[in-house]
Amino acid sequence: SQQGEEDPQALSIQEGxxxxxxxxxxxxxxxxxxxxxxxxxxxxxxxxxxxxEREKHSGRLRVTLDTSKKSSSLxxxxxxxxxxxxxxxxxxxxxxxxxxxxxxxA
Amino acid sequence: xxxVTQTPRYLIKTRGQQVTLSCSPISGHRSVxxxxxxxxxxxxxxxxYFSETQRNKGNFPGRFSGRQFSNSRSEMNVSTLELGDSxxxxxxxxxxxxxxxxxxxxxxTRLTVV
Numbered sequence: 225s226q227q228g229e230e231d232p233q234a235l236s237i238q239e240g241x242x243x244x245x246x247x248x249x250x251x252x253x254x255x256x257x258x259x260x261x262x263x264x265x266x267x268x269x270x271x272x273x274x275x276x277e278r279e280k281h282s283g284r285l286r287v288t289l290d291t292s293k294k295s296s297s298l299x300x301x302x303x304x305x306x307x308x309x310x311x312x313x314x315x316x317x318x319x320x321x322x323x324x325x326x327x328x329x330a
Numbered sequence: 331x332x333x334v335t336q337t338p339r340y341l342i343k344t345r346g347q348q349v350t351l352s353c354s355p356i357s358g359h360r361s362v363x364x365x366x367x368x369x370x371x372x373x374x375x376x377x378x379y380f381s382e383t384q385r386n387k388g389n390f391p392g393r394f395s396g397r398q399f400s401n402s403r404s405e406m407n408v409s410t411l412e413l414g415d416s417x418x419x420x421x422x423x424x425x426x427x428x429x430x431x432x433x434x435x436x437x438x439t440r441l442t443v444v
Contacts (some may be wrong), residue, residue, distance in 0.1 A: 260437075266334075266420055266435040267373075312373060320365070322372040 228256070228313040228321035243300040245324040247299045247313030248293075255290060258298050259322070267312065270298075299309045303328045332356065334423050336434035342442045348409040351439045355402050355423030361385075363433065367418040368428060376419075379404050402418040411443045 375388040379398035422433035
């Protein structure tokens with residue numbers, strides 16, 4: 225079964241707005257990763273946050289991790305049309321959620 | 331350096347046939363994992379190979395098998411294809427499989443079973 229579960233399933237925003245998606249998981253983890261997938265293509269690794277970290281930044285991406293709530297969030301600031309994709313969280317090596325599909329409208 | 335290479339990119343097979351997919355990891359990476367992605371089931375883990383040994387296995391029937399060669403290249407085989415096996419098959423490689431730097435994914439093989 226999948227450990228990571230993303231919420232919402234889909235998100236539609238205007239270009240320039242921020243997009244926030246959440247990931248919940250069930251058991252203890254060593255790290256959590258976020259990936260992006262453009263329509264029908266392979267996944268691209270975005271960011272990894274370790275269990276002892278609370279927040280991490282990479283460009284326009286901000287990831288938070290709350291191990292007490294077993295949840296993580298991914299924030300994309302100042303979204304662009306190119307950010308239109310599905311976003312997945314994955315716990316440790318093997319467990320992916322179903323993804324959040326983000327559509328950025330011009 | 332070259333990324334993860336999956337071949338072929340697209341494949342059409344008939345129900346009942348068998349298929350072999352190939353994945354060449356990033357040079358130096360020893361761990362290769364395979365995933366099946368379908369619209370209904372999302373991304374599901376098939377198996378992981380490390381140094382030619384299957385280290386982890388997902389919940390798929392025995393029709394799905396794999397192997398890894400000494401050069402870390404991996405193949406995945408599906409026998410007696412069913413319509414439901416139509417999916418995007420992704421492989422990912424990492425140095426040692428501890429996700430210290432995340433996994434690098436290939437672009438996938440899109441398999442259609444008719």
